[in-house]
Amino acid sequence: MAEQTEVLRRTPLSKDRILRAAVTLADEAGIDSLSMRNLAQDLGVVPMALYKHVANKDELVNGMIDVAIGEIDPPVPGADWKQAVRERILSARRVLQRHPWVSLAIESRTAPTPAVLAYLDSMVGTFRRGGFSADLTHHVMHAMGSRTLGFSQELFDAARSAGRSGASNPESSAALPPQFADRFPHLAAIAVAASHDDASVVGQGCDDQFEFEFALDLLLDGVERLQRQGWTSTRRDGDRSVVSGPDQPS
Amino acid sequence: MAEQTEVLRRTPLSKDRILRAAVTLADEAGIDSLSMRNLAQDLGVVPMALYKHVANKDELVNGMIDVAIGEIDPPVPGADWKQAVRERILSARRVLQRHPWVSLAIESRTAPTPAVLAYLDSMVGTFRRGGFSADLTHHVMHAMGSRTLGFSQELFDAARSAGRSGASNPESSAALPPQFADRFPHLAAIAVAASHDDASVVGQGCDDQFEFEFALDLLLDGVERLQRQGWTSTRRDGDRSVVSGPDQPS
DNA sequence: ACCTGAACACCGTTCAAGT
DNA sequence: ACCTGAACACCGTTCAAGT
Numbered sequence: 184m185a186e187q188t189e190v191l192r193r194t195p196l197s198k199d200r201i202l203r204a205a206v207t208l209a210d211e212a213g214i215d216s217l218s219m220r221n222l223a224q225d226l227g228v229v230p231m232a233l234y235k236h237v238a239n240k241d242e243l244v245n246g247m248i249d250v251a252i253g254e255i256d257p258p259v260p261g262a263d264w265k266q267a268v269r270e271r272i273l274s275a276r277r278v279l280q281r282h283p284w285v286s287l288a289i290e291s292r293t294a295p296t297p298a299v300l301a302y303l304d305s306m307v308g309t310f311r312r313g314g315f316s317a318d319l320t321h322h323v324m325h326a327m328g329s330r331t332l333g334f335s336q337e338l339f340d341a342a343r344s345a346g347r348s349g350a351s352n353p354e355s356s357a358a359l360p361p362q363f364a365d366r367f368p369h370l371a372a373i374a375v376a377a378s379h380d381d382a383s384v385v386g387q388g389c390d391d392q393f394e395f396e397f398a399l400d401l402l403l404d405g406v407e408r409l410q411r412q413g414w415t416s417t418r419r420d421g422d423r424s425v426v427s428g429p430d431q432p433s
Numbered sequence: 434m435a436e437q438t439e440v441l442r443r444t445p446l447s448k449d450r451i452l453r454a455a456v457t458l459a460d461e462a463g464i465d466s467l468s469m470r471n472l473a474q475d476l477g478v479v480p481m482a483l484y485k486h487v488a489n490k491d492e493l494v495n496g497m498i499d500v501a502i503g504e505i506d507p508p509v510p511g512a513d514w515k516q517a518v519r520e521r522i523l524s525a526r527r528v529l530q531r532h533p534w535v536s537l538a539i540e541s542r543t544a545p546t547p548a549v550l551a552y553l554d555s556m557v558g559t560f561r562r563g564g565f566s567a568d569l570t571h572h573v574m575h576a577m578g579s580r581t582l583g584f585s586q587e588l589f590d591a592a593r594s595a596g597r598s599g600a601s602n603p604e605s606s607a608a609l610p611p612q613f614a615d616r617f618p619h620l621a622a623i624a625v626a627a628s629h630d631d632a633s634v635v636g637q638g639c640d641d642q643f644e645f646e647f648a649l650d651l652l653l654d655g656v657e658r659l660q661r662q663g664w665t666s667t668r669r670d671g672d673r674s675v676v677s678g679p680d681q682p683s
Numbered sequence: 684a685c686c687t688g689a690a691c692a693c694c695g696t697t698c699a700a701g702t
Numbered sequence: 703a704c705c706t707g708a709a710c711a712c713c714g715t716t717c718a719a720g721t
Contacts, residue, residue, distance in 0.1 A: 397575065
C-alpha cells in the first residue's frame with residue numbers, strides 16, 4: 184500500500200530499528216550480505232543516514248550480537264549447577280541455530296560485548312554457587328571456550344556459510360568421492376562408524392546435536408570430578424596432568 | 434642491488450613462490466592486509482599475473498593453510514596414543530602461534546583442505562591404534578573440535594587480530610575499568626583468582642598455554658576413561674550422560 | 684544546523700585491447 | 703597466443719556542498 188509505504192518511510196530511524204533490520208538481513212541473506220549499503224536499502228534510507236545511530240560497522244555488529252545474546256533463556260531457577268549450566272548452554276545453542284551468523288560475528292570481535300560479558304558473568308555465578316572455587320571456575324570457563332555460548336569450532340562444518348538446511352535433508356548430503364577412502368582411510372572408517380542412515384555420507388551424516396552434547400557432557404563430567412576432588416591450580420609446580428587426583432585408578 | 438632486483442623480477446612466478454609470499458605477508462601484516470593487489474605488489478608483478486597460478490583468492494588461502502599445516506611435526510614414533518596426540522596438538526599450537534591467521538582462515542573455509550584432512554586422518558589413526566573403537570573415535574574427534582588443530586575459540590582473545598605481543602608484555606595489559614567489578618562481579622572475581630602477576634589485569638593476564646593444556650588434558654583424560662570403560666554410542670536410547678559407566682562413584 | 688550526494692581509497696575479478 | 707591495463711561492481715567511510 185502506498186500509505187503504508189509512506190508510514191514506513193516516515194518512521195524515524197533508531198538504533199533499535201536498525202539493529203532489528205540488520206539481524207533479519209543477516210538471518211535471511213547471510214552475514215556476507217550485510218553491508219551498510221544493503222542495510223540502508225532495506226530500511227529505505229540513504230547509507231549515510233545509518234551513521235547517525237551507529238558510529239561504524241563494528242558498532243553495528245556489536246549491537247547485533249547483543250540482540251541475539253539477549254534471546255538466550257535465563258538460568259532455570261531450581262536446578263543444580265550442572266543442570267543449570269547445561270540447559271543454558273543448550274538454550275544458547277538454539278539461539279545460534281536461529282542466527283547462524285552470530286558465532287562468526289563473535290569470533291571476529293576483539294573484545295566481548297556487554298551482553299556477552301553479562302551472560303558469562305551469570306554463568307560464572309552458577310559455577311560458584313555450585314561450590315566451585317574461583318580458581319577452578321576460571322580454568323573451567325577457559326576450557327569450555329566458545330561452547331559456553333552454544334557453539335564450537337567444528338572442522339567438518341559444511342553448513343557454516345551455506346544456507347539453512349537441516350541435517351535431516353538428504354539432498355544436501357555429499358557422497359564421499361571414490362578416492363577419499365584410499366587417501367584418508369581412517370577418516371573414512373569413522374565416518375562410516377557413526378553414520379546410521381547412509382554409510383557413504385560424511386559431514387551432513389553426523390548428528391550435530393549429539394556431538395555437541397557428547398562434548399558438553401564430557402567437559403561437565405570432567406569438571407565435576409575436579410570440583411569433588413578439591414582441585415587447585417598447580418601450574419607453577421610442573422604438574423602436567425589435570426586429573427591426577429587421589430582417586431585415580433592407577 | 435640493481436642486479437638482484439633484476440634477478441627477482443626475472444624469477445618466474447610459481448604457485449609455490451606465491452604461497453610463500455602470501456604466508457609471509459599474512460604473518461607480518463595480518464590477514465586483513467592480504468589482498469591480491471598487496472600480494473602482487475610484494476612480488477613485483479601486476480595483480481592479474483597471480484591468476485595464472487591460483488584460480489581465485491579462495492584457492493590462494495587454501496594453499497596457505499596447507500603450507501602452515503605442513504609445518505606440524507609428525508607423530509612421535511614410540512609414544513602411546515595419549516602422549517602422541519598430546520604432543521602433536523601442542524606442535525600444531527606452536528605452528529599457529531607462528532602463523533596467527535591460520536585459525537581464522539580455517540574457520541572461514543567451507544570444506545577442509547587436503548593437508549588438514551591428512552592431518553586429521555593421521556590423528557584418527559593414532560586413536561585407533563590406541564584401542565579406540567571407530568564409534569568412540571568419531572565422537573572424540575568431534576569433541577576435540579578445533580583443539581585438534583591447536584586452537585580453540587577463546588572468548589577473551591584480545592591478541593586475535595592484533596599484532597603479535599607475548600603474554601609477558603605488560604604494556605599490552607589493559608586494566609579493568611572501574612565499573613567492571615560492579616557490573617560483572619563474578620568475572621572480576623575469577624579474573625583476580627588466576628592472575629598471579631597483577632590482580633587488576635584480565636585477558637592478557639591469563640596464561641594461555643596453561644589454559645590450553647588444562648582443557649586438552651581434561652578432554653584426553655575424559656576420553657581415556659570412556660575408552661577403558663568400553664564406551665559405545667547409545668544415542669538412540671535416550672541415555673544422556675556420556676560417562677554413566679559401571680565404575681561411576683554413585 | 685542538518686542532511687546527503689559525490690568522492691576517496693580500497694576490494695576481487697572480468698574482459699577486451701594491445702603486443 | 704599471451705599478457706595486462708582498464709573497467710566493473712562492489713565495500714566502509716570522509717567530506718564538502720546544498721538546503
